[in-house]
Amino acid sequence: MVVTNIPENAPAHCPGPDTEQAGKASACAGCPNQNICATTPKGPDPAIPLINERLHQVKHKLLILSGKGGVGKSTFTSQLAFAFASDENTQVGVVDIDVCGPSIPKIMGLEGEQIHQSMSGWSPVYVQDNLGVMSIGFMLPDPDDAVIWRGPKKNGLIKQFLKDVDWGELDFLLVDTPPGTSDEHLSITQYLKESGIDGAILITTPQEVSIQDVRKEIDFCRKVKIPIIGVSNLYNEGESHTIVTI
Ligand SMILES: Nc1ncnc2c1ncn2[C@@H]1O[C@H](COP(=O)(O)OP(=O)(O)O)[C@@H](O)[C@H]1O
Ligand code: SF4
Ligand SMILES: [Mg+2]
Numbered sequence: 605m606v607v608t609n610i611p612e613n614a615p616a617h618c619p620g621p622d623t624e625q626a627g628k629a630s631a632c633a634g635c636p637n638q639n640i641c642a643t644t645p646k647g648p649d650p651a652i653p654l655i656n657e658r659l660h661q662v663k664h665k666l667l668i669l670s671g672k673g674g675v676g677k678s679t680f681t682s683q684l685a686f687a688f689a690s691d692e693n694t695q696v697g698v699v700d701i702d703v704c705g706p707s708i709p710k711i712m713g714l715e716g717e718q719i720h721q722s723m724s725g726w727s728p729v730y731v732q733d734n735l736g737v738m739s740i741g742f743m744l745p746d747p748d749d750a751v752i753w754r755g756p757k758k759n760g761l762i763k764q765f766l767k768d769v770d771w772g773e774l775d776f777l778l779v780d781t782p783p784g785t786s787d788e789h790l791s792i793t794q795y796l797k798e799s800g801i802d803g804a805i806l807i808t809t810p811q812e813v814s815i816q817d818v819r820k821e822i823d824f825c826r827k828v829k830i831p832i833i834g835v836s837n838l839y840n841e842g843e844s845h846t847i848v849t850i
Contacts, residue, residue: 611637612785612824621790622646640787643756652798655766658725659799661773662697667792667830670807671817673783677807678707680836681780684805685712689735694775697728698737699765701792702782703758704751706741718742725770736772738765759791766795784817785824793828803833810837 611621617631626632627642635641659665668681681698689696700708709715709729717729719742728736740751740761771777782788793801804825808818818835825832 611790612820612827613637622794637787637790640756640759640790644759649763649794651763651767652795655763655795656799658767658769658771659777659796662771662777662799663775664802665777665779665796665800666802666833667779667781667804668807669781669785669789669804669821669825670783670814671819671821672808672814673705675783675807675809675814676836677783678702678711678780680805680807681778682708682711685735685737685776685778686731688776689732692734694734695773696735697771697774697777698735698739698780699769699777700737700739700741700780701762701765701788702780703740703761703788705782706739706744706751708737708739708780709741712737714742722770725768726764727770738769758787762788762791763795785821789824793830801830803831805833806835808835808837 611618613636614621615631615635617629618635619625619629619631621637621641621644624646626644626646627638627640632638632641668677668684670677678700681700685696685698688694698708698712700706702708709717712731714729714731714737719729719738720727726738728738729742730736744751779792781792804821806818806821806825808814822832
């Protein structure tokens, strides 16, 4: 079996999260993903064809990643979304898979909004006609509520955001992620593997500790075969960022 989607934090002899030995092999002892790998059903996920069907009208899917939190991922995601949507003929979606720290509703001025359900699925919350947003932040009774979920439950929600949301025809779907390479990253790369991710944009700040972590993200992208579209190095003052295409 071809081993794919090995997370960056997996030990060297990881058998692969898709394999029958996942979470049970001796190499898995002490791996931070052991619980999720052991409990995730193996074999093709029946949701994947549904996700493919739902997203076949989405032209481009982009992930926004960073090694550290607080470096500007969500800000960048929202600014990129607004920039794309400034052309009224461009349809844009944002999905916030930072399940434990959803900040997109606040950053995009959508606090207090709620998700509605229709015959065709969950409807995103629209900032403007051509810009829809989905976040767990819309499901919390209070924005200060802590979301403490383990891997399988987070995966379930991410799956629903891809499978059950009526995104319609989109030119761009931007995926805002939590920091690092964890359950959420593993899930999104698995669920979008067949429908295709165009690439990732990595966000960092100029500090050495942040740049060190971005190297891990580059390694993760290479392992899961996601093209890196660019690295945005955000500054605190003056011109806010540069994108270096690599
Ligand atoms: N280019 C920038 N310059 C200065 N501050 C920024 C910049 N981008 C984001 N911020 C601020 O940094 C904080 C963290 O940003 P956020 O986008 O939530 O980061 P992340 O999603 O990576 O955790 C926020 O207060 C945001 O306003
Ligand atoms: S627990 Fe999962 S990620 Fe960790 S080594 Fe085993 S298969 Fe690989
Ligand atoms: Mg964020």
